[in-house]
Amino acid sequence: MSNTSPTRPEADGSVSLVGITKTFGNATAVDHIDLEVRSGEFISLLGPSGCGKTTLLRMIAGFEQPDEGDILVGGASVVDLPPHRRPVNTVFQSYALFPHMTVAENVAYGLRQRRVPKDEIARRVQDSLALAQMVDFADRKPTTLSGGQQQRVALARALVNRPKVLLLDEPMSALDRKLREEMQIELKLLQRELGITFIFVTHDQAEALSMSDRVVVMEKGAVQQLGTTEEVYRDPANAFVAGFIGKQNFIDATVSSPDALTTADGSIPLHRLPQGVTSGSSVRAAVRAEVVQVSAQRPNGPALQGTLAGISFLGDSIQYVVLTASGLELIARVSPDRAEHLSTGDTVWCSWDASELRVFEAAA
Amino acid sequence: MARRKVNGYAAIGFPTWAYVVFFFIVPLALVLWYSFGYKPDLFTAHANDILSFDRYAEALDATFVGTFWNTLRIGVIGTLLCLIIALPFAYWLAVKMNPKWRPLALALVLVPFWTNFLVRTLGWQIVLSPRGFLSDALQNLGIIHGRLDILYTQSAVQLGVVYNYLPLMILPLYVAIDRAGRPLREASADLGANRWKTLFTVTLPLAVPGIASGCLLVFIPLMGDYITASVLGGAQGNMIGQLVASQFNTAQNWALGSAMAVLLMVFTAAAVIVFGAAGLIIRSLVRRSRRVQLQGGAA
Ligand SMILES: Nc1ncnc2c1ncn2[C@@H]1O[C@H](COP(=O)(O)OP(=O)(O)OP(=O)(O)O)[C@@H](O)[C@H]1O
Numbered sequence: 001m002s003n004t005s006p007t008r009p010e011a012d013g014s015v016s017l018v019g020i021t022k023t024f025g026n027a028t029a030v031d032h033i034d035l036e037v038r039s040g041e042f043i044s045l046l047g048p049s050g051c052g053k054t055t056l057l058r059m060i061a062g063f064e065q066p067d068e069g070d071i072l073v074g075g076a077s078v079v080d081l082p083p084h085r086r087p088v089n090t091v092f093q094s095y096a097l098f099p100h101m102t103v104a105e106n107v108a109y110g111l112r113q114r115r116v117p118k119d120e121i122a123r124r125v126q127d128s129l130a131l132a133q134m135v136d137f138a139d140r141k142p143t144t145l146s147g148g149q150q151q152r153v154a155l156a157r158a159l160v161n162r163p164k165v166l167l168l169d170e171p172m173s174a175l176d177r178k179l180r181e182e183m184q185i186e187l188k189l190l191q192r193e194l195g196i197t198f199i200f201v202t203h204d205q206a207e208a209l210s211m212s213d214r215v216v217v218m219e220k221g222a223v224q225q226l227g228t229t230e231e232v233y234r235d236p237a238n239a240f241v242a243g244f245i246g247k248q249n250f251i252d253a254t255v256s257s258p259d260a261l262t263t264a265d266g267s268i269p270l271h272r273l274p275q276g277v278t279s280g281s282s283v284r285a286a287v288r289a290e291v292v293q294v295s296a297q298r299p300n301g302p303a304l305q306g307t308l309a310g311i312s313f314l315g316d317s318i319q320y321v322v323l324t325a326s327g328l329e330l331i332a333r334v335s336p337d338r339a340e341h342l343s344t345g346d347t348v349w350c351s352w353d354a355s356e357l358r359v360f361e362a363a364a
Numbered sequence: 365m366a367r368r369k370v371n372g373y374a375a376i377g378f379p380t381w382a383y384v385v386f387f388f389i390v391p392l393a394l395v396l397w398y399s400f401g402y403k404p405d406l407f408t409a410h411a412n413d414i415l416s417f418d419r420y421a422e423a424l425d426a427t428f429v430g431t432f433w434n435t436l437r438i439g440v441i442g443t444l445l446c447l448i449i450a451l452p453f454a455y456w457l458a459v460k461m462n463p464k465w466r467p468l469a470l471a472l473v474l475v476p477f478w479t480n481f482l483v484r485t486l487g488w489q490i491v492l493s494p495r496g497f498l499s500d501a502l503q504n505l506g507i508i509h510g511r512l513d514i515l516y517t518q519s520a521v522q523l524g525v526v527y528n529y530l531p532l533m534i535l536p537l538y539v540a541i542d543r544a545g546r547p548l549r550e551a552s553a554d555l556g557a558n559r560w561k562t563l564f565t566v567t568l569p570l571a572v573p574g575i576a577s578g579c580l581l582v583f584i585p586l587m588g589d590y591i592t593a594s595v596l597g598g599a600q601g602n603m604i605g606q607l608v609a610s611q612f613n614t615a616q617n618w619a620l621g622s623a624m625a626v627l628l629m630v631f632t633a634a635a636v637i638v639f640g641a642a643g644l645i646i647r648s649l650v651r652r653s654r655r656v657q658l659q660g661g662a663a
């Protein structure tokens with residue numbers, strides 16, 4: 001029973017996944033994933049719906065058995081341990097609150113299993129509910145709470161145990177924006193302070209980028225890129241990652257020379273070619289909407305010409321949609337104080353710094 | 365306006381309340397009415413021109429009271445046995461079994477219900493008879509010495525009622541355990557509870573409504589059962605339902621039979637209330653034991 005004793009913050013919360021594979025029938029949900037999560041790290045799993053994020057978490061928690069591979073927590077293999085013996089806690093995507101218990105009883109449940117003294121339970125439940133801003137609801141039943149309130153209880157119920165590793169499956173998807181931003185900051189501070197390893201699943205790339213130390217971008221059960229938020233944002237490994245992080249413009253082109261691409265709308269300069277791409281091959285170039293400039297005058301450097309098809313105000317930026325002669329749609333997001341006075345139907349020029357352009361091999 | 369609406373609802377609900385009135389309230393009222401009457405002569409079943417409580421005094425003799433306690437014991441033990449057998453079975457059905465096979469398993473549970481109650485009870489007469497195959501098998505295995513001596517005893521009745529009412533316990537338990545659901549069991553395990561802890565703190569508490577309805581579905585009809593006792597109990601295994609039936613059929617004393625039937629209902633209801641109250645007390649004790657008293661209080 002020693003592995004279920006309360007874990008200290010300094011305990012090793014590293015997680016290693018070694019060649020993890022899981023299939024359901026003939027569908028592969030997780031495909032040979034290798035991942036090293038450092039102790040105390042905040043790592044996010046980011047990817048489209050159905051890419052295997054929940055399945056991966058469930059294998060770490062012990063609810064699914066991997067078909068192949070090994071899972072180590074704190075350096076020790078846990079694949080043979082039942083869920084209740086693993087030093088991890090989960091915030092479930094579906095909350096899974098106990099309907100017959102009050103909010104406080106739900107939060108106390110994990111501490112009860114470990115025979116924590118009564119007054120310590122009371123204190124920790126109180127603290128945890130305060131963090132989730134749910135103290136006023138301590139004696140309510142979960143069924144009488146809103147979705148966001150239930151989600152906060154689920155968070156409090158897991159955090160109160162101070163596990164080595166916390167698995168969070170979209171723990172803030174039901175919160176409104178203001179509350180979510182508050183909770184993001186609180187959660188991040190708390191994670192730092194307690195040194196808990198967070199494995200955080202989210203659909204929301206902004207959330208992943210703002211909270212994580214590193215991000216894992218997944219697709220179809222495989223890791224597409226693992227890197228710091230900076231790396232994933234600035235230097236996406238492939239077109240899929242590029243498309244998933246930020247708003248990207250994709251331009252199909254051919255490499256005409258080592259420093260230029262030919263597109264249907266003219267030539268655009270190139271900073272560097274990725275390895276293995278030679279002159280004459282078809283590529284897919286990507287440029288983020290935030291770095292595209294739109295102007296009525298032709299800029300000095302190379303630029304693509306088009307017609308301004310739409311303008312929308314996004315709050316912190318203005319979004320332009322430009323259609324080129326070949327039918328390519330370019331999206332630009334410009335901060336309001338740097339935007340020129342333009343109206344739809346104008347002929348405009350889109351340009352960007354050549355170093356912002358990423359080139360990927362065209363999908364076969 | 366409002367009145368028209370109420371009438372509208374009453375009309376929509378017609379089949380339901382008509383059913384309740386014609387098949388429940390009217391027969392019940394008749395039984396109650398007859399119980400105040402008497403049997404005027406040998407060839408008349410009842411008369412109601414003089415009303416009295418005399419039939420109740422007559423009904424409450426030593427035989428009736430003794431048989432009632434007997435019936436209550438069979439009923440309580442039978443309900444508990446059904447619960448003990450049905451709980452693991454329903455758990456297995458709802459939790460362990462591959463969902464693909466569940467409809468088939470549920471259908472198999474219901475198969476005995478497709479045969480007549482009397483016929484399947486008679487089947488047990490064959491099984492339990494001293495010269496039956498069970499007797500032979502047990503003797504051959506050396507488990508018993510001499511012939512099986514269980515038919516026409518209380519044990520046979522006990523066995524028969526458990527067999528006859530078991531599906532009525534399994535079905536509501538299955539539904540209740542199934543509804544508690546896998547996500548909650550997983551959450552419990554995730555928080556450090558082993559299987560037994562999860563069973564006793566999550567699955568069973570959530571199944572309480574199902575357990576209660578299962579117990580009611582078994583206990584109440586069991587208390588009024590007379591077929592099982594007549595077929596398997598012989599002279600020793602009398603149940604109260606047989607006394608009531610014999611007043612209506614053999615003695616042709618409807619007034620006394622009605623009084624007995626009313627008493628049976630009242631006593632059964634009283635037993636249910638006592639057990640229900642005990643259940644509520646246990647529930648409040650369990651709730652108190654898991655209450656969390658926050659120090660700051662809810663501010
Ligand atoms: N128990 C199961 N049986 C069969 N297939 C499953 C099961 N669980 C998951 N899958 C399949 O595995 C794949 C990955 O599912 P998973 O729930 O891990 O996705 P996800 O990335 O968490 O998606 P979302 O963002 O929508 O929550 C999906 O195609 C899903 O249909």
Ligand SMILES: [Mg+2]
Binds near residue numbers: 053055093
């Ligand atoms: Mg998921």
